[in-house]
Amino acid sequence: MNFTEMGRMSKAAIVSLAMVLGLSACTRDYTVAYVYVTTAKSNPGVINQYAVDYSAGSLTSIGSPVAAGNDPTTLVASPSGLFIYVVNHLDTTNPVQEFAVQGDGSLTLKNSYKIPGTLPTAIAIDPAGAFLYVAYTYQAGYSATTPGPGGVAIFPVNADNSLGTVSSVNVGNNPVSITVSYFNRFVYVVDQEPSPNATILGFSQSATGALTPLPGTAITTVAGKTVATGYAAGVVPSAIAEEETARFVYVTDQAANQLIGYVVQSNGSLVPMINGPFATGLYPVALTVDPRGKLLYVANYNANSIEGYAIDTATGTPSSAGTGAYQQPTGTGSSCLAIDPALGVYLYTADNLDNTTTGERLNPSTGSLSPVQNSPFPTAGSPTCVTIVANGAHATQIIVP
Numbered sequence: 001m002n003f004t005e006m007g008r009m010s011k012a013a014i015v016s017l018a019m020v021l022g023l024s025a026c027t028r029d030y031t032v033a034y035v036y037v038t039t040a041k042s043n044p045g046v047i048n049q050y051a052v053d054y055s056a057g058s059l060t061s062i063g064s065p066v067a068a069g070n071d072p073t074t075l076v077a078s079p080s081g082l083f084i085y086v087v088n089h090l091d092t093t094n095p096v097q098e099f100a101v102q103g104d105g106s107l108t109l110k111n112s113y114k115i116p117g118t119l120p121t122a123i124a125i126d127p128a129g130a131f132l133y134v135a136y137t138y139q140a141g142y143s144a145t146t147p148g149p150g151g152v153a154i155f156p157v158n159a160d161n162s163l164g165t166v167s168s169v170n171v172g173n174n175p176v177s178i179t180v181s182y183f184n185r186f187v188y189v190v191d192q193e194p195s196p197n198a199t200i201l202g203f204s205q206s207a208t209g210a211l212t213p214l215p216g217t218a219i220t221t222v223a224g225k226t227v228a229t230g231y232a233a234g235v236v237p238s239a240i241a242e243e244e245t246a247r248f249v250y251v252t253d254q255a256a257n258q259l260i261g262y263v264v265q266s267n268g269s270l271v272p273m274i275n276g277p278f279a280t281g282l283y284p285v286a287l288t289v290d291p292r293g294k295l296l297y298v299a300n301y302n303a304n305s306i307e308g309y310a311i312d313t314a315t316g317t318p319s320s321a322g323t324g325a326y327q328q329p330t331g332t333g334s335s336c337l338a339i340d341p342a343l344g345v346y347l348y349t350a351d352n353l354d355n356t357t358t359g360e361r362l363n364p365s366t367g368s369l370s371p372v373q374n375s376p377f378p379t380a381g382s383p384t385c386v387t388i389v390a391n392g393a394h395a396t397q398i399i400v401p
Contacts, residue, residue, distance in 0.1 A: 177189070
């Protein structure tokens with residue numbers, strides 16, 4: 001075989017790989033995904049934009065950061081990956097913003113939306129992209145000086161990804177996290193009330209997006225205030241996630257340094273796993289599950305680390321022993337994390353205290369993590385959360401060992 005033939009074979013291999021990864025001459029060269037990181041130091045806050053190199057996982061900034069609202073704290077991508085929705089915690093004018101993802105990965109503001117209350121904290125979108133849910137701290141008439149219950153704003157998502165007329169459901173006194181099931185119509189909200197009232201509230205989702213309490217969840221009114229009870233959730237629950245088969249739900253408890261696992265019953269109610277809870281690092285505040293539903297990662301804010309777990313596919317039990325990812329270092333103050341939906345092998349954290357984004361490559365066979373090239377990456381001040389969209393169509397099943 002001569003060098004010319006070898007060159008032709010190498011080119012063919014590269015072209016074949018590009019086809020598998022969904023890359024084409026029409027996309028940014030070798031960009032497999034786009035990463036967006038909200039930062040809250042300035043007012044307005046900004047969204048940092050990055051392109052992900054498919055072979056190394058390294059991040060390259062896309063233009064200048066895009067202005068968001070006052071204190072952008074979290075964000076979510078539409079299932080299509082063509083739109084981003086941002087929650088601005090302290091913004092009464094633009095608490096929810098809609099951004100379109102352009103062909104080069106840059107964001108363009110499309111619309112801003114009001115919610116029925118104040119101080120939004122969390123956001124989720126259903127897998128069909130039909131409804132957007134935003135948890136907020138205070139219902140109308142309540143505030144920090146006159147504390148009272150919060151709620152969940154329900155937005156129908158129109159065909160152009162704009163949001164329709166908002167409705168609302170009452171929840172407890174401090175909703176901080178929300179997740180929507182993949183294969184059934186259940187929505188779960190973490191209510192971070194003081195122990196022993198810390199709870200998860202479960203709802204069934206109707207065809208109109210309306211939420212009805214599940215068995216084990218009760219929303220009542222006492223002395224003119226909403227009182228919510230649900231499934232016990234440790235001391236100070238901080239975040240919630242559900243794995244992709246919708247059989248198991250996981251909650252981090254930042255005060256007790258633990259991960260609580262639940263088994264989802266046929267009626268949507270939650271039963272704690274009998275062998276839990278499970279130890280984490282110091283002050284766990286965020287978690288995510290990989291696209292295959294086999295690995296779970298927790299961000300430990302005070303430990304400056306990510307902790308990896310393998311999920312037992314039969315029982316849902318998370319085990320750190322087999323992943324080799326225990327206490328992988330990150331930047332300071334890891335506050336949020338996300339895994340790319342394109343290949344499912346790159347994980348990024350927003351590091352709130354040192355103004356960086358840490359990139360890790362995960363091994364889909366073992367769950368172990370290793371830093372990506374040039375990590376960590378600089379962001380604007382006080383990064384709060386991160387989300388990722390794929391650049392084009394990708395077959396994540398290529399990572400299945």
